Amino acid sequence: MPRHIACLSFDFDTWSGFAARGMTTPTPVSRGEFGVVGAGRILDLLGSRGIRSSWYVPGVVIETYPEACERILAGGHELGHHGWSHVPPADLSAEREAEEFGRAVESIRRLSGQGPAGYRSPAWDLSERTLGLVLEHGCRYDSSMMGHDCQPYFARRGDRVAADAPLVFGEATDLVEVPISWSLDDHPHFEFFRSGGAVTPGLANADAVLGNWIADFEYMRRSTEWGMLVYTFHPYVIGRGHRMLMLEKLIDRLGRMGAVFLTLDQVQQEFRERVAPGQT
Incomplete structure (x- = not known):
């Protein structure tokens, strides 16, 4: 029987992504802080639709906004590892990467009572050491x-x-990769950045982006019996009014198309039940 899964994932970075780029003055910090407002709106919407989702939160954000993170857990959502800082692992020394990885695990454990099931690297840039740390700390997926x-x-x-x-090619591991794409991420579509002499325009029309995202799901339905798509959002991005309306439309359209909404941890479990290591 066909089964098509939509994963709604949220990188709850707040100000940490700006700080990792050296943007620590009041305006970029406040821009990131809006993510706490956006997170509340998102959690209200997900609760109204009975949807569980996956949230990836840097340790510095957990320690700064514990109440907001507690609300994520109270809503039945997954809390995933997203580094301690938002500095990409590829930019860290081996010693600092290991220290930050373990420190973030402990932040999640203190808040939730257990270690994370999954990891998502800041800025989606792994070092050659990262997957070893993911496995060492007992994560089941990346x-x-x-x-x-x-x-x-x-x-x-x-x-x-x-x-x-x-x-x-290197060795296959027992770590399930739940793949992502910049095209299914809100940040490159919507966020305006000016850094030095470079400008990233962003600020796309939300309905045009929605059309792309619905079309990707429709193509998956036509081409696979079992498949999944991961949509990635940032609360300080998607939490703006017109984009919240787009998120609501996305959820409702996908629901009418037969989407099953799962967390990424649920997806990796279902995938393991379907195949054995080394088959893909």
């Missing part, structure tokens, strides 16, 4: 890579990559 659009797979580590040589 959601930072883009090797498929609608099928999970078992992540590899230890690939050897050079610009002037064929790719040498």
Whole structure:
């Protein structure tokens, strides 16, 4: 029987993503703080539709806004690992990456009473060490890579990559990769950035983006018997009024198309029941 899954995921970064880029003056900090307002709106909407979702929260945000994070858990949503700071692992030394990874695990454990099931790297940029840390700390899945659009797979580590040589594949792990895409992320579509001499325009028409996102789900329905799509949102982005209306339309349209809404942890469990390691 066909089964098509929609995962609603939220990177609750607030000000941490700006701080990781050196943007620590009052205006970018306040821009990130709006994420707490947006998170409340999102949780109200999800609650009204009876939908569980996955939230990825840096440790510094958990420690800054514990009440907001407690509300995520109280709503039955998944709390995932999103680093301690929002500095990408690829930009950290081995020692600092390991220290920050463990520190974030402890923040999640103190808040929720258990370690995270899944990991999502800040800015979706892993180091060659990251998957080892994910496995070492008992996570069951990662959601930072883009090797498929609608099928999970078992992540590899230890690939050897050079610009002037064929790719040498590393070992398959028991870590399920629940893939993501920038095209299904609200940030590049909507956020305006000006940094130095570079400008990222963003500010797209929400209905045009909605059309793309619905079309991706429709293509998955036509091309697969079992598939999943991960939509990624940032509360300080999607929480603006016209985008909240778009999110509401997305949820309701997907529901009419037969979407099953699951957390990413539920997806990785279902995937493991369908295949054995090494099959994909």
